[in-house]
Amino acid sequence: MRELLTTSTFFGVMVSILAYEFGLALKKRFPVALCNPLLVSIVVVIVILAGFDIDYEAYESGAKLLGYLLTPATVCLAVPLYEQLSLLKKHVAAIMAGLVSGVLTSLVSIFAMAVIFGLNHEQYVTLLPKSITTAIGMGISEELGGIVTVTVAVIIVTGILGNVIGEQVLRVFRIEERIAKGVALGSASHAIGTAKAMELGEIEGAMSSLSIAVAGLLTVIGASVFAQFL
Amino acid sequence: MRYVKQFAIILTISFAGEVLRALLPLPVPASIYGLVLMLLALCLHILPVAAVKETASFLVEIMPLMFIPAAVGLTESWDRISPIFWELIAVTAVSTILVMAVSGRVTQAVLRRSGPDRKHKDVQQRRSL
Numbered sequence: 001m002r003e004l005l006t007t008s009t010f011f012g013v014m015v016s017i018l019a020y021e022f023g024l025a026l027k028k029r030f031p032v033a034l035c036n037p038l039l040v041s042i043v044v045v046i047v048i049l050a051g052f053d054i055d056y057e058a059y060e061s062g063a064k065l066l067g068y069l070l071t072p073a074t075v076c077l078a079v080p081l082y083e084q085l086s087l088l089k090k091h092v093a094a095i096m097a098g099l100v101s102g103v104l105t106s107l108v109s110i111f112a113m114a115v116i117f118g119l120n121h122e123q124y125v126t127l128l129p130k131s132i133t134t135a136i137g138m139g140i141s142e143e144l145g146g147i148v149t150v151t152v153a154v155i156i157v158t159g160i161l162g163n164v165i166g167e168q169v170l171r172v173f174r175i176e177e178r179i180a181k182g183v184a185l186g187s188a189s190h191a192i193g194t195a196k197a198m199e200l201g202e203i204e205g206a207m208s209s210l211s212i213a214v215a216g217l218l219t220v221i222g223a224s225v226f227a228q229f230l
Numbered sequence: 231m232r233y234v235k236q237f238a239i240i241l242t243i244s245f246a247g248e249v250l251r252a253l254l255p256l257p258v259p260a261s262i263y264g265l266v267l268m269l270l271a272l273c274l275h276i277l278p279v280a281a282v283k284e285t286a287s288f289l290v291e292i293m294p295l296m297f298i299p300a301a302v303g304l305t306e307s308w309d310r311i312s313p314i315f316w317e318l319i320a321v322t323a324v325s326t327i328l329v330m331a332v333s334g335r336v337t338q339a340v341l342r343r344s345g346p347d348r349k350h351k352d353v354q355q356r357r358s359l
Contacts, residue, residue, distance in 0.1 A: 012299070016295060016298045016299065017295060019298070020294070020295055020298065037294065038294045038297065038298070038301075041295075041298055042298055042301045042302055045298060045302045046302055046305060049302070056302065056303060056305060056306050059299075059302065060299055060302075060303065063298070063299040063302075064299060066295055066296045066298060066299055067296055067299050067300060069289060069292070069296055070261065070293075070296045070297075071244050071247070071259075071260055071261040071264060072237075072240045072241060072244045072264075072289055073289040073290060073292070073293045073296060074261035074262070074264065074265055075240060075243050075244050075247065075261060075264035075265050075267075075268050076240060076268070076282070076285075076286035076287075076289045076290050077265055077290060078265045078266075078268035078269040078272060079268070079272070079279060079282060079283065079286040079287070079290070080290065081265075081269060082268075082269055082272040082273065082279065083279070085273065091341060091344075093340060093344065094337050094338075094340035094341040094344065095337060097336050097337065097340045098333040098334065098336045098337030098338075098340070099333060101332050101333055101336040102329045102330075102332055102333025102336075105325075105328050105329045105332040105333070106325055106328075106329045109321075109324060109325040109328050109329070110321060110325055113317075113320065113321045113324060113325070114321070117317045117320070117321070119314070119317065123314060123317075127318070127321055130321075130322060130325065130326075131325070131326065131329055133259070133261075133262070134300070135259030135260075135261060135262070136257060136258060136259055136262065139257030139258075139259070140257055143257060147310055149307040149310050150307065150310050150311055150318075152300070152307070153304050153307050153310075153311055153318075154318055154321075154322055156297065156300055156301050156304060157304070157318075157319075157322050158322050158326050159297065160297075160301065161322060161323065161326050162326055162330065163294075165327070166330065169327055169330045169331060170330070170334060173330075173331040173334060173335060175331075175334035175335060175338055176338070177337070177338045177341050177342070179337060179341060180334045180335075180337035180338035180341060181334065183333050183334060183337045184329075184330045184331070184333050184334030184337070185330065187329060187330075187333040188326050188327075188329040188330035188333065189326060189330070191293065191297075192294070192297055194293075195293050195294040195297075198290060198291075198293070205290075209265075211333075212262075213262050213265055213266070216258075216262060217258070217262075220256070220257055220258070
């Protein structure tokens with residue numbers, strides 16, 4: 001059985017999709033934040049791999065097909081964005097103000113906590129790009145001399161966290177405008193947060209998509225400045 | 231055939247993104263170049279929305295699935311993460327919540343200040359309740 005599972009072409013994608021479907025069913029039955037389909041599916045896949053003693057490489061050799069689609073899917077985020085373009089143009093000042101303040105908050109809070117925890121320069125620059133999309137974040141981390149694998153890990157955890165607790169955070173801070181919700185999710189937790197924004201609605205999704213790109217580019221500039229501070 | 235054509239267009243733009251990534255010396259990934267190219271093509275009416283609509287909706291809908299393999303892969307970099315595990319958790323949780331709160335509140339504040347017509351509408355709505 002294990003032999004079959006490690007050599008199978010379809011096992012990786014199949015188990016990922018089934019785990020996600022299981023997560024969706026669980027969410028329907030128990031509508032709490034912790035029953036987040038993405039979080040559930042990740043845990044289920046990890047448990048299955050551990051249970052059957054399957055190497056990550058064996059799983060990934062099939063499952064990487066899902067990652068392959070990530071670039072085309074990100075390109076497609078332009079479509080909901082285009083459909084909300086008039087709204088974007090009308091509120092460009094508010095959106096830009098939100099994004100600039102979000103990126104600054106990210107950099108300042110990471111700097112402050114790096115000082116509090118006594119992190120060294122390498123650990124600090126590893127964390128600086130944590131709120132932006134993986135591909136840009138990896139580039140920044142590498143450029144500044146961070147540990148790229150840890151940056152990727154932190155970026156993914158940030159995204160999942162934003163996806164899981166996003167709705168609660170928006171409620172607690174009384175963020176009610178749909179444009180503001182999208183900007184908040186996209187700037188704090190990039191594409192994985194955008195997946196949540198898409199669930200909330202088209203306007204939220206479009207603003208979140210825009211935020212991935214703009215917050216990412218602002219962070220390229222901001223992180224290189226903040227890297228000098230520690 | 232419609233889906234084949236739509237997927238071909240999306241992959242062509244993704245590839246154009248890769249080309250830009252290779253040509254320009256910026257730390258910007260192919261996906262972001264592709265997103266901008268797609269947006270430009272739609273805005274300049276080089277490409278009608280209908281030419282990519284269904285396939286684009288499908289890809290955006292299944293996007294959460296695409297993060298599963300990388301997230302499961304976190305177990306592989308555990309050696310690098312474990313020495314500063316709690317610091318990472320603290321920084322991640324605090325800064326993610328802060329960024330969400332600040333960017334959302336600031337956007338909302340500017341929206342509400344610059345939109346007197348909407349405020350008026352809100353008031354009217356409240357009156358009618």
